[in-house]
Amino acid sequence: xxxxxxxxxxxxxxxxxxxxxxxxxxxxxxxxxxxxxxxxxxxxxxxxxxxxxxxxxxxxxxxxxxxxxxxxxxxxxxxxxxxxxxxxxxxxxxxxxxxxxxxxxxxxxxxxxxxxxxxx
Numbered sequence: 001x002x003x004x005x006x007x008x009x010x011x012x013x014x015x016x017x018x019x020x021x022x023x024x025x026x027x028x029x030x031x032x033x034x035x036x037x038x039x040x041x042x043x044x045x046x047x048x049x050x051x052x053x054x055x056x057x058x059x060x061x062x063x064x065x066x067x068x069x070x071x072x073x074x075x076x077x078x079x080x081x082x083x084x085x086x087x088x089x090x091x092x093x094x095x096x097x098x099x100x101x102x103x104x105x106x107x108x109x110x111x112x113x114x115x116x117x118x119x120x
Contacts, residue, residue: 002066003056014064015057018108019101021068023075027099029053036101039111050113055098062089063098 003014020030031051044050055065065086069076075096080086090098 002064006056006058006064010058012059015103016054016105017057017098017100017103018052018054019099020051021053021096021098023072023096028072028075031101033101036107040107043111044113050111052101057100057103060089062087065098 003016006014021028029051039050053071054067055063057063063086068086069081073081076086
């Protein structure tokens, strides 16, 4: 939904990106590559938790993260909480880095976790 709106307004392709975030000396929502490969081979059990973060990436590498503030409120900035999103180029981030591990929705489709709903 957010991706479609951004693509229409900005007239660029926006990449759905999965990975982890590094902040305050810790990896947040991190799954080692080996774990991702295992999920691709076997899928995941119903109800299993996946430790991955998702965000949108613009062709110019800006990151649009509409969920970090809600998942990690204590680690998000006041401006991020107020705007309920992050829209920033990685070069402008001083204390947080984003580490993509998969680009596109193919991973969540293959492991069976993508749920699509119509009628929004």
